[in-house]
Amino acid sequence: MKAGDSLKNLPGIRNRELEAFKVAGFLTVGELIDWFPKRYEDRRRFDTFPAAAGGAPVCLRGLVIDTQRKGFGGKAFYEAIIEDHAGGGFSRLTCRWFNMPFLHKVLATGQEVVLHGKPKDNAGRIVIDHPEFEIVNSDDPAAQRIHLERIVPIYKNISGITQRQLRELIFGLLDVAEPEGFLPLHDVDPTYPRLDAYREVHFPEELTQTEAARRYFAKEEFFLQQLHVLWRRARHADLSGRVLGKKTALLTEFYQSLPFDLTGAQKRSVKEIIADMRVRRPMNRLLQGDVGSGKTFVAMCAMLLAVDSGCQAALMAPTQILAEQHHLTFSKWLEPLGMKIGLATADRREEIEDAQIIIGTHALLYDKVGFDDLGLIVIDEQHKFGVAQRGKLIRRGIMPDVLVMTATPIPRTLTLTIYGDLDVSVLDEFPAGRGKIISGVRMKPKVSEMTKFLKDQLEEGRQIYLVYPLVEESESIKAASVTEEHPKWEKRFKHFEVGLLHGKMPAEEKESVMTRFRDGKSEVLVSTTVIEVGVDVPNANVMVIFNAERFGLAQLHQLRGRIGRGEHKSYCVLVTDGKSTEALEKLEILAGTIDGFKIAEEDLRLRGPGEVLGTRQSGLGSLRFTEFLADTSLIRESREIADQLLRIDPLLTAHPALLTWLNEVLEMDDPTRA
Numbered sequence: 001m002k003a004g005d006s007l008k009n010l011p012g013i014r015n016r017e018l019e020a021f022k023v024a025g026f027l028t029v030g031e032l033i034d035w036f037p038k039r040y041e042d043r044r045r046f047d048t049f050p051a052a053a054g055g056a057p058v059c060l061r062g063l064v065i066d067t068q069r070k071g072f073g074g075k076a077f078y079e080a081i082i083e084d085h086a087g088g089g090f091s092r093l094t095c096r097w098f099n100m101p102f103l104h105k106v107l108a109t110g111q112e113v114v115l116h117g118k119p120k121d122n123a124g125r126i127v128i129d130h131p132e133f134e135i136v137n138s139d140d141p142a143a144q145r146i147h148l149e150r151i152v153p154i155y156k157n158i159s160g161i162t163q164r165q166l167r168e169l170i171f172g173l174l175d176v177a178e179p180e181g182f183l184p185l186h187d188v189d190p191t192y193p194r195l196d197a198y199r200e201v202h203f204p205e206e207l208t209q210t211e212a213a214r215r216y217f218a219k220e221e222f223f224l225q226q227l228h229v230l231w232r233r234a235r236h237a238d239l240s241g242r243v244l245g246k247k248t249a250l251l252t253e254f255y256q257s258l259p260f261d262l263t264g265a266q267k268r269s270v271k272e273i274i275a276d277m278r279v280r281r282p283m284n285r286l287l288q289g290d291v292g293s294g295k296t297f298v299a300m301c302a303m304l305l306a307v308d309s310g311c312q313a314a315l316m317a318p319t320q321i322l323a324e325q326h327h328l329t330f331s332k333w334l335e336p337l338g339m340k341i342g343l344a345t346a347d348r349r350e351e352i353e354d355a356q357i358i359i360g361t362h363a364l365l366y367d368k369v370g371f372d373d374l375g376l377i378v379i380d381e382q383h384k385f386g387v388a389q390r391g392k393l394i395r396r397g398i399m400p401d402v403l404v405m406t407a408t409p410i411p412r413t414l415t416l417t418i419y420g421d422l423d424v425s426v427l428d429e430f431p432a433g434r435g436k437i438i439s440g441v442r443m444k445p446k447v448s449e450m451t452k453f454l455k456d457q458l459e460e461g462r463q464i465y466l467v468y469p470l471v472e473e474s475e476s477i478k479a480a481s482v483t484e485e486h487p488k489w490e491k492r493f494k495h496f497e498v499g500l501l502h503g504k505m506p507a508e509e510k511e512s513v514m515t516r517f518r519d520g521k522s523e524v525l526v527s528t529t530v531i532e533v534g535v536d537v538p539n540a541n542v543m544v545i546f547n548a549e550r551f552g553l554a555q556l557h558q559l560r561g562r563i564g565r566g567e568h569k570s571y572c573v574l575v576t577d578g579k580s581t582e583a584l585e586k587l588e589i590l591a592g593t594i595d596g597f598k599i600a601e602e603d604l605r606l607r608g609p610g611e612v613l614g615t616r617q618s619g620l621g622s623l624r625f626t627e628f629l630a631d632t633s634l635i636r637e638s639r640e641i642a643d644q645l646l647r648i649d650p651l652l653t654a655h656p657a658l659l660t661w662l663n664e665v666l667e668m669d670d671p672t673r674a
Contacts, residue, residue, distance in 0.1 A: 001173065002181025003030030011172050020160030030182070033173060035166075036201055036217075036624075037153035040210065041116065044149055049084040049091035053121035060084065060115045061136075065092075067109055069101065078103040082115065093119065093126040095133070112136050116154070134163050146171050151204050174199050185658050188223045188641055192216050215634065218625035222638035224661070225623065230642055231662055233421045234650070236284055241399035244309040244375055245277030251304050253337055260431065266294050269425040270301045273403065276423065277305055277376075283401035286382075288410060289427030290596035291561025292434065295405050296329060298427070299378045302403055307339065307356045311375030315359045316393055318384035320345045320507055321514055325536060326380070327359045328518075344369045347507040365392045373397075379404045407561070408554050409596035411604050411630075428597075435541065437564040438571050439591040441548075443578035450573075451492050454542060458496055458523050462568060463540040466526045467559055469550045471502045479547040486526045497522035503530050532558045538566030548574040549583035553603040556590050564594075582606075604630050 007013060007021055007029060026032050047058040062082040071077050077098040084091040095115065097103050107113070117131030132154070136147060146152075146167055155166050179195045187194075194216075201213035251270075255262075262270070269287060276283035289295045303313035315330075317323040327343040327350075334341060334357070342355030344363045352358060352369060363369055374397030379390055382404035394402060404422070415424060442450075454464055466489060470481035486500045499513045499522040510530070516522040518537050525531070525540075532555065543563045548556060556574070563570040574587045589602045628634055645655070652659040 001029055001176045002178060003028065003033070005029045005181075007032060010169060011176060013169060017161060017165060017169070020158065023160070024158045026158070029173060029177075033170065033177070033182070033198055033202075035155060035158075035170075036214070037210075038156050039154050040204070040207060041114070041152045041154060042207070043114065043147070043152050046114075049093060050119045050126055051091075053119050053126060055119070057116060057118045060093075062113060062115065064107060064109050064111045064113060067104065067107060069104055074099070076101060078107070080107055082113065093128060094122070095128050095131050097130055107133070107135070146203075151207060153202050170202055174202060184220055185661055186223065186227075186641075186645065186655065188219050188638070189216060214625060215628060215631075218628035218631075219634055219638055221623060221625055222628070222635060223641050226635075226639040227642040227645065227658070228662065228665055229421045230639075230646055232666070234646070236421065237281055239282055239399065240280055241282035241401070242311075242375065243278055243280055244311070244401060245274045245305040247308040248274075248305065250308040250337060250339075251301055254301065254304055254334070257333070257336065260433070262297060263294060263427070263429040263431055265289075265427045265429040266298050269298050269427060272423070272425050273298070273302045274305065277302070277309075277401055282399050283376075283403065284422050285403050286415075286422040286424045287403055287405045287427070288415070288424060289405075289407060290409055290430075291407050291558060292430060292565060293407075293427035294431050295380075295407065295427060296326065298425075299380075299403065299405065300330065300333060302401075303357050303376060303378065304334070304337075304339075306376035306401070309375065311373040312355070312371055313357050313376040313378065314364055314371070314374055314393070315357070315378040315380060316364050316385070317359070317361060317380045319530070320347065320361055321510060321530060321535065322380065323359055323361045324348075324511060324514075329536065330357060330359060345507070362389065365389060365396075371396055374400050376401045376403070381408075382406055407558065407596075409600040411597070411601050433567055435564050435566055435568045435570050437560065437594055438569065439560065439574065439594075440572075441574045441576065441584065441587045441591050443576055445573075445575060447492075450544070454524075454544070455493070457542050457571075458493065461539070462542060463517065463520065463522075463537060464524045465531060465540060465543040465559075465562060466524065467531070467543060467545045468526070468528060469547050471504050471528055479550055482526050482528055485546075489524060489526055493524055496524055498524040498526060501525055501527040501530060503528060529555065529559065531562055535562050536565055537562070539568070541566065541568040541570040542573075543571070544573040544575060546575045547577075548587055549576045549580055553586055553590060553599050553606065556587075557596055557599050560590070560594075 001009065005028060007018060007027060010029060021027070021032070026035070041059045043059075046061045049060060049062070050058060060082070062084045064080050065083045066081040068079050069076065070079055077096050078100055080095045082093055082095055095117070112135070114134045114136055115128065115131045116133070117128035119126050119128050121127070134147070147164060153167060155163065158166060177195055177198070179193060182195050182198065184194055197213040197216040200209040201217065204210045204213070273283070273285060276285055287295055287298055299315060303315070306313040315326060317326055323343065323345055327341060331341045339357060340351060340355045342352040342358040343350040344352055344358055344360030346361065346363055349368070358364065358369065358371070360369065377393055377397060377400050379385060379393070379402070382390065390404075394400060457464060466485070468482045468485060469479045470477065471483060473481045473484050482500060482502050486498065490498045497516070499517050501510060501513045505513070513522070513525070514535070517525045520539060541563055543560060545551065545556065545559060551559070560572045563572060574591065576583060576587060578584060586606060590599060593599060623629070649655060652662070
């Protein structure tokens with residue numbers, strides 16, 4: 001049996017199973033065998049029935065001794081009492097499934113079951129709510145061979161297919177699979193037969209085999225991803241664009257007008273951008289810099305070079321607040337040079353006609369914003385945009401140069417993986433004259449003490465951010481909200497103006513609140529994370545983040561970047577309930593350093609690449625083995641294999657299957673970045 005065979009050829013498969021697989025998108029044997037387990041249960045030995053609630057999930061084997069349907073309406077649930085007969089004495093626990101009345105047709109008294117779930121206490125009883133379960137029959141020969149007395153794979157559910165059915169079908173498939181029928185597009189590890197890797201990822205003898213097998217498939221996947229990146233990069237090098245950046249009069253005048261000197265990292269990045277713009281190939285560069293490292297000034301330099309070359313430049317930001325902040329900053333520094341700066345958001349169109357530089361949000365993607373000759377595009381916080389959105393803006397120019405920016409420091413391995421088709425500039429220095437930031441974790445601090453500290457800062461003329469995770473109070477989430485807390489702070493700070501800012505407010509109101517705070521007319525801003533990027537108020541030197549445990553490390557670092565932008569000593573207070581040791585570890589990491597790259601590495605370690613970057617990242621959403629993105633050696637090895645292949649066969653003429661795959665993938669890509 002081969003990967004391309006229809007599931008109809010699978011021994012033992014029934015018509016209703018075929019239909020269920022078809023509805024779920026499984027048509028071939030290869031698609032089924034690629035449905036890897038989400039976890040494993042070692043059914044050679046089960047956990048003992050818990051005597052107390054809490055702790056890690058348990059895997060139990062027991063007998064159903066009683067079942068009942070309880071409650072009614074929206075509070076109805078099905079309950080089963082499970083008893084453990086192992087080892088003499090009996091132990092019992094209760095399992096409950098809410099709003100699943102059909103279970104009485106599935107689970108009944110007298111059945112033997114295997115359960116997986118997390119025990120909790122309910123009025124003195126040990127209860128597992130919504131455990132995964134499987135009915136077992138010890139007399140069934142298949143049970144001993146496939147479902148019991150071994151390490152058993154547990155799969156994500158496929159509607160209409162039980163775990164037992166899925167396990168038996170894949171077990172049978174691996175029995176009749178032909179090695180030559182499951183060959184990869186390119187063999188990344190000849191010492192490890194691919195079919196052996198499949199067998200060990202589905203039905204390992206020991207759990208260590210699953211790690212090795214998944215690493216094999218991760219290497220295979222990363223090789224294809226790196227081949228894709230290198231192929232796109234090579235194609236981009238063949239594109240013919242325009243030569244910009246030869247004239248530097250505006251850039252020189254800008255340098256001379258600055259009351260400070262750019263950092264060495266900023267100057268280095270500008271030189272790299274100039275070199276790119278002077279080549280006929282369109283620039284495709286990532287500018288990566290920590291919070292407050294001065295990316296905006298580098299972007300200004302690039303845009304002045306484009307304007308001096310006779311074309312327009314555009315900057316797209318993810319939020320209206322950030323776009324308006326950029327518009328203010330660019331106007332302040334560039335209008336004295338004779339530049340006309342336009343603004344385009346969903347609610348505002350200002351000075352777009354004849355503007356040499358247009359700053360905006362998603363509004364730049366549409367025809368209501370006209371461009372005469374768009375030669376340079378800058379995309380800020382580019383990870384907030386999808387590939388299609390970036391491509392749509394790029395297509396509004398004629399082979400424009402592209403500079404994408406991010407203030408989220410990314411570890412080297414992830415930069416190589418996600419942005420491997422871009423040239424990278426890194427801002428690893430901070431401008432002079434910034435105040436020191438002191439960060440600290442506080443567990444349930446007294447409101448009176450905190451209020452006194454904040455009042456002292458306000459009376460010295462400083463401004464304060466108070467950040468909360470929620471807009472409104474929630475029954476399901478135990479966290480404070482801005483709308484609930486804002487009136488309380490108004491009472492505490494009677495002699496100061498306390499603003500309220502959150503994403504649900506009308507755009508005009510948000511802008512008004514932000515303008516008053518920016519101009520120093522309001523001293524305190526109670527806000528959600530809408531201030532996360534781009535807000536620049538040098539006089540604001542205190543930030544208190546409530547329920548800080550609810551935020552990721554990268555987001556906390558971004559929020560903290562709103563302070564320390566002036567000359568005053570700044571304070572970031574991370575308020576938490578202290579209930580989670582993992583959360584405290586995370587917050588202590590943030591309190592211990594302001595180095596965004598160190599924080600990014602720790603974030604990667606704590607949460608994994610998928611959570612750190614999000615699936616909107618180009619090249620990441622389709623990856624299955626994101627847990628291996630932190631494996632530096634695996635990433636490099638995969639890239640070396642791809643690089644070596646293209647050096648030997650740059651057009652892949654000897655690898656037609658790979659070439660076909662690449663062309664199919666490129667058709668789905670944004671053609672302007674290919």
